[in-house]
Amino acid sequence: MWCIAELNEEYIARMEDVLTIYEKPLSEREPVVCVDEKPVVLHADVRPPRPMRPGRIARRDSEYERCGTANVFCGVQPKAGRHFTKPTPNRSSSQFADYLVEIVASYPEADTIHLVMDNLSSHNRKALVDRFGETIGGLLWERFTVHYTPKHGSWLNQAEIEISLFSRQCLGQRRIPSLDQLQREAMAWNWKMNRDRVTINWQFTRRKARKKFGYNRNKITRSEN
Numbered sequence: 319m320w321c322i323a324e325l326n327e328e329y330i331a332r333m334e335d336v337l338t339i340y341e342k343p344l345s346e347r348e349p350v351v352c353v354d355e356k357p358v359v360l361h362a363d364v365r366p367p368r369p370m371r372p373g374r375i376a377r378r379d380s381e382y383e384r385c386g387t388a389n390v391f392c393g394v395q396p397k398a399g400r401h402f403t404k405p406t407p408n409r410s411s412s413q414f415a416d417y418l419v420e421i422v423a424s425y426p427e428a429d430t431i432h433l434v435m436d437n438l439s440s441h442n443r444k445a446l447v448d449r450f451g452e453t454i455g456g457l458l459w460e461r462f463t464v465h466y467t468p469k470h471g472s473w474l475n476q477a478e479i480e481i482s483l484f485s486r487q488c489l490g491q492r493r494i495p496s497l498d499q500l501q502r503e504a505m506a507w508n509w510k511m512n513r514d515r516v517t518i519n520w521q522f523t524r525r526k527a528r529k530k531f532g533y534n535r536n537k538i539t540r541s542e543n
Contacts, residue, residue, distance in 0.1 A: 322470055322471070325531055325533060328468065329468040329469070329470075329471065330531075330533055332465075332466060332467060332468035332471065333467075333468055333471060333474060333527060334524055334527070335465055336434055336465050336467055336471075336474045336475075337474070337522065337523060337524045337527060338524065339432050339434065339465055340396075340476075340520050340523075341523060341524065344397040344398060346427065346428070347427070347428055347429045348428065348429055348430055348431075348432060348463075349395050349398065349400075349425055349428055349431055349432065350395060350396065350397070350432040350434065351393055351394070351395050351400075351402070351421060351431055351432065351433055351434070352393065352394055352395075352396065352434040352435070352475050352476040352477040352480070353391065353392070353393040353402075353417075353421075353433060353434070353435045353475075353477050354391075354392055354393075354435065354436065354472075354475055354477035354478060354480070354481060355389055355390065355391055355392070355409045355438075356389070356390045356392055356481045356484070356485070357387060357388075357389055357390075357409075358387065358388045358389070358390055358405070358489070358494070358500060359384065359386075359387055360384070360385035360386050360387060360388055360494055360495055360496060360497070360500070361383065361384060361385060361493040361494065361495065362383045362385050362493060362495035363383075363493055363495075383495075385495045385496060387408075388405055388406065388407060388408075388497050388500055389405065389406045389407070389408050389409040389413070390403065390404070390405045390406070390481075390484065390500070390504060391403070391404045391405075391406065391409075391413075391414070391417045392477050392480045392481045392484055393417075393421060393477060393480070394476060394477060394479075394480040394518065396476045396517060396518035396520060397517060397518075398515070398517070399511070399512070399514070399515030399516050399517040400424070400512060400515075401480065401508050401511040401512050401516070402417075402420065402421055402424070402508070403480075403484060403488075403504045403505075403507065403508040403511075404417055404420070404504070405497060405500045405501045405504050407497060409438075409440065410440065411439075411440035411444070411445035411448060411449070412445070412448070412449050414440045414441070414445050415445045415446045415448070415449035415450065415455070415458075416449070418433075418445075418446060418458065418462075419450075419458065421433075422458055422461050422462075428461075430461065430462065430463045431461055431462050431463070432462075432463050432465060433462040433463065433464050433465065434465045434467065434474075434475055434476070434477070435464070435465075435466065435467070435475065435477070436466065436467050436471075436472055436475060437466050437467070437469065441466075443455070443456070443459040446458045446459050447459075476518050476520055479518050480518070483511075483516075484504070484507065487507060488503055488504060488507035489503075
């Protein structure tokens with residue numbers, strides 16, 4: 319569901335900025351990577367599941383043991399079908415900084431990496447500077463051109479689609495009891511997605527946005543001046 323509190327000038331400007339990036343052709347020099355996080359609750363079976371057998375489906379007891387929580391960073395280069403899935407103990411700024419380093423390392427020849435993400439407090443230059451120091455952290459941040467989605471505009475981030483795919487295809491209805499197992503499962507899923515080059519066919523454009531929401535381009539001009 320699209321939840322838009324107020325279609326003001328800031329919302330329109332940020333939405334158009336993100337949609338402009340999505341409309342650009344695939345480029346090795348300027349890849350577009352969308353990033354978001356997903357919390358995962360870890361569960362363990364109290365009793366062993368009963369496997370299926372002729373004439374009977376597999377069964378699982380409703381009782382389970384809660385084993386804490388974890389975080390999964392989900393990133394995707396939609397048009398290239400490159401996926402960056404990384405489970406971590408939490409979504410702290412240091413974990414996020416380490417995750418961005420891995421993305422930077424994946425594009426050594428890029429002039430800049432267009433990074434689409436929301437406005438979470440850790441999604442900024444400070445996360446890299448705190449982790450790696452002013453010089454290295456600053457240089458790492460300069461590898462990105464950041465595009466923030468507007469408030470109540472997470473639906474504009476294609477990483478939301480990536481999270482949905484990961485949730486359905488990797489997690490499913492299974493119970494995963496530990497971070498180690500979650501990391502193994504995520505690695506296998508990520509490898510398959512990259513092997514198959516699974517892309518995202520984004521259809522919502524600036525033209526469709528203007529028609530859908532009925533706003534005038536002059537609003538964008540005023541907000542940018």
